[in-house]
Amino acid sequence: MMRTIRIGSGAGYSGDRIEPALELAEKGDLQYLVFECLGERTVALAQQARMKDPDGGYDPLLEERMRAVLPVCAAKGIKIVTNMGAANPEAAARKTAEIARSLGLSSLKIAAVIGDDVLDACKDGDLPIMEFDGTIKQLGNRLLSANAYLGAEPMAQALGEGADIVITGRASDPALFLAPMIHAFGWAMDDWNLLGQGTVAGHLLECAGQITGGYFADPGYKDVAGLARLGFPIGEVGEDGALVITKVAGSGGAVTAQTCKEQLLYEVHDPRRYLQPDVVADFSQVKVEEIAPDRVRISGGRGTQRTDTLKVSVGYVDSFIGEGQISYAGPGALARGRLALEIVRERLKLTGVAASELRFELIGVESLHGAEVSSHAAEPYEVRVRVAGRTESLREAIRIGNEVETLYTNGPAAGGGAWKSARDVVAVASVLLPRDLAKPQIRFVGA
Amino acid sequence: MKLRDIAHSRTGDKGNTSNISVIAYHEKHYPLLLAQVTSARVKAHFAGVVEGEVVRYELPDISALNFVMSAALGGGVTRSLALDAHGKSLSSALLDLDIEPASGDN
Numbered sequence: 138m139m140r141t142i143r144i145g146s147g148a149g150y151s152g153d154r155i156e157p158a159l160e161l162a163e164k165g166d167l168q169y170l171v172f173e174c175l176g177e178r179t180v181a182l183a184q185q186a187r188m189k190d191p192d193g194g195y196d197p198l199l200e201e202r203m204r205a206v207l208p209v210c211a212a213k214g215i216k217i218v219t220n221m222g223a224a225n226p227e228a229a230a231r232k233t234a235e236i237a238r239s240l241g242l243s244s245l246k247i248a249a250v251i252g253d254d255v256l257d258a259c260k261d262g263d264l265p266i267m268e269f270d271g272t273i274k275q276l277g278n279r280l281l282s283a284n285a286y287l288g289a290e291p292m293a294q295a296l297g298e299g300a301d302i303v304i305t306g307r308a309s310d311p312a313l314f315l316a317p318m319i320h321a322f323g324w325a326m327d328d329w330n331l332l333g334q335g336t337v338a339g340h341l342l343e344c345a346g347q348i349t350g351g352y353f354a355d356p357g358y359k360d361v362a363g364l365a366r367l368g369f370p371i372g373e374v375g376e377d378g379a380l381v382i383t384k385v386a387g388s389g390g391a392v393t394a395q396t397c398k399e400q401l402l403y404e405v406h407d408p409r410r411y412l413q414p415d416v417v418a419d420f421s422q423v424k425v426e427e428i429a430p431d432r433v434r435i436s437g438g439r440g441t442q443r444t445d446t447l448k449v450s451v452g453y454v455d456s457f458i459g460e461g462q463i464s465y466a467g468p469g470a471l472a473r474g475r476l477a478l479e480i481v482r483e484r485l486k487l488t489g490v491a492a493s494e495l496r497f498e499l500i501g502v503e504s505l506h507g508a509e510v511s512s513h514a515a516e517p518y519e520v521r522v523r524v525a526g527r528t529e530s531l532r533e534a535i536r537i538g539n540e541v542e543t544l545y546t547n548g549p550a551a552g553g554g555a556w557k558s559a560r561d562v563v564a565v566a567s568v569l570l571p572r573d574l575a576k577p578q579i580r581f582v583g584a
Numbered sequence: 585m586k587l588r589d590i591a592h593s594r595t596g597d598k599g600n601t602s603n604i605s606v607i608a609y610h611e612k613h614y615p616l617l618l619a620q621v622t623s624a625r626v627k628a629h630f631a632g633v634v635e636g637e638v639v640r641y642e643l644p645d646i647s648a649l650n651f652v653m654s655a656a657l658g659g660g661v662t663r664s665l666a667l668d669a670h671g672k673s674l675s676s677a678l679l680d681l682d683i684e685p686a687s688g689d690n
Contacts, residue, residue, distance in 0.1 A: 178662045268599055268660065352594070355676075359592060395592060395607070398646050402605035404596030406652045408641055424645050437645065455663045496665045504666075505673045507632035525665040564663040567599065 140376045142321045144314055144338075146369050147206070148172040149345030151179060151196055151221075155205050157346070157369040157388070162209045164385045165371050169317040170210060172202060172219035173310050173343045178565045180307050181452020183224035184282035185563070194225035195232065195304075203236045211242045211301070218292060218313050222304040224282065226251055229304045230582040243583075248300035250291045252577035253307040255449055255570055259283040264568040266451070273451065273568060281563060282452040285570055288414030288443075290326060291577040292316035298579065307450060309414050311339025314372065322376040332416035333440020334378035337423060340411070341382055341400050341435065345369045348382060348400040350390030363389020380435045381428070392431045401425070401435075414447055414572075416440040446569040455564035456493070456527045459534030461541025462500070463548075463555040466519035473549035474499045474520040477541075480548055481524050484540045491533050492526035499523070522552075527562075534559035588679035591617060595675040602634075602656040602671040604678055607648040614647035620683055626651050629681060630674070651678075 145167045147158030151174040162170055174196050187194025196202075199221045210217055222229040230249035237245045260283075263274045273280065284307035293316040295303045303316070315335045318324060324331050341348055348370050350361040368388025373381040382392050401423060405411055411418040419439040426434045461481075465473040478497040485492065498504040500521035503511040522544075526537045538557025545555055587606070590613040596603045606621055608614045627638040636654030643650065657671050658664035 355592070358588060395609070398607045398648060399592065399594040399605060401646070402596070402603070402607075402643070402648060402650050403594055404598055404603065405650060406598070406601065406603060406641075408643060408650060421641075421643060422645055423643075458665060494659075494665060498667075500667065505668050506630075506677050509632040510630065510677055523667065527663075527665060562663050564660065565599075566660075 139379070140322065142168045142317060142374055144169040144171060144317055144342065144372045144374065146171055146173070146342040146345045148174050148202070149343065149347055150174065150176060151198060153345060155202055157367060158202065159205050159209065160385055160388060161369050161371065162206045162213070162215055167215050167371065169216050169218060170206065171313045171342070172217070172221060173313055174198070175220040175223055175307065177450060178452065178563060180223055180284050180450060181282045181563050181565060184452060187224045192228045195223045195229035196221035199229055199232060200236060203233050204240070207237055207240055207242055211245060216296060216300070216317070217302040218316055220305045220308055220313060222249060222306045224306060226304045226306045227580055230580070233302060233304065234582045245301045246299050247302045247304065247582045248295035248298070249580045249582065250287065250295060250303065250305040250308070250577055251580060252575060253284045253287050253305070255285045255575050256283040258570060258574040259449060259451065259568060262570070264570065267567045267569070269566065276453045279454040280451070281454065283449050285447040285449045285575040286414055287575065287577050288312050289315040289319055290415070291579055293319040295579045296320040300581070310343040311336045311413060312415060314339030314342050315415060318374055326415065329416050329440035329442055331378050333418040334380065334438035335374070336411065336413050336416055336418040336440065337420060337435060337438030338372045338374055338380045341397060342370055342372050344400065344403065346390065347403065348396050349384050349392055350396055353396055353399060359395065361391055365389065378438070381432055382435060383432045392433050394425045394427050394433055397425050397433045397435060412444065412448070414443065416443050445572055447572050447575055449568045449570045451566045451568055452563055453566065455562045456529065457531050457534035457559065457561050458525060458527055459537030459559045460523070460525040461538035461555065461557040462521055462523045463541055463544050463552045464519060464521045465549065465552055470518065470520050471499070471502065471516050473551070474522050476549045477522045477544050477552065478524065480544065481540050485537065488536070488540070490526070490536045490540070492528050492537065494527040496523070496525045531559055531561065585683050585685055586679065587621065587681040587683050590683060591679065593675035593679055595672050597657060597661050597670045600655055600657050600660040602653045602674060604651045604653070604675050605648055606651070606678065607646065611647040614644065616683060616686055617649055618642065621649060621681065623651065625681065626678065629678060633674070
């Protein structure tokens, strides 16, 4: 009989709901529970946190998540794979061990996968940046972090060495799911079609609720029941790559051909070449078939040989952003909002605020898609003025919000609810690193 | 009719590139998508938003198109001044496209 594993997806981003993961652990009949919690820029912010505290730099919700799911996962033998290690997987593993001990679960084996931090290798190579003209060295002291998207191999190896919990930093999101498949079925690391189909599974599962009806509802067109108690997805994967996406019976949401198709193409560019550390996956011939309520069969994922490079996410201090908002309502709200924007535009010039880029817009009218796309919309009852600008210093950024706030006593009639902010911007760019320059390692921590 | 009547859509982001899927509810409408939802039309629809090129990929097995739009996110998700830095709301805007029904269609 063909062997099958059930992998649950317990988080689609770092701040995601926690109780659907517990529901999966309790009722999902799982062997593996994966938490994908590391956004593009999160690792750079986490690196800043680690610089302030050598024991910090991992996911801020790690403790809450682990406390919620560890007792049931330990009781049922469900293994956990997560990138909640962020910039400090070893500290995250030590913290998890401490939590396990405090819960009386002292037999758990916890592994940290390290080696995604490739800052030194990137500096030595002075690699070119993909998004704009320039190199790593040219970022100078604005450079914060460089983390390679590791593949599934070290995670699968940790599982093979008996880890109950595997904690990584930067790794490819689908690889978090591919690792249990490679471990459970012994897939060869050059069986490109299997790795491609496994990547399809990981890609579909990694955003958790986005395949069970979250980020999907459009009343009257695409109705979804129970979004307040949305169930998170389960992938049933066979050793030959057969895949069914489902969820816990009775949970909210829905798994349909439509939800699966939307997620299949989410954040995908050329569907024939979805670049991953372990494989170049090909989604172009994937088939989607509803076989029962909340059960969708996915087949046809393929792959070709992996590339010689790993994508590296480079975090750097980009600039500062200052912002201010204020609202107008009732008859003439639109005209007063436009007048407010004109006033702030003139004020920023008059007072010499040094901004390299500025946005003037009305929330409720044109802020999301610009004046051209929005030009035929009806006049709203209320509008919210928004001015945002990019500056080289926090001091200049603060001045932008101030010029909106002073509209209270100096601007059009009846402005209310002013708000302002100024913040530094840690941005992310990418470089490609020769694969052999990243050297993943596994460190075990006993509970 | 509107594109919203025959297709659904989701937006994704990577760096300064946005992708929008357009998926026919019924495979019989896929030829309408192929014929009428062209890269040029999508680029024109997002005038003032998308500064780069728009490339279309076809996925006949799931009756879907995937549009990849470069220089579409105000410099990139992590540094954009935009309220919706990810461009997540773009999919809804695209569903407002007018579609000419095929003859005999309803």
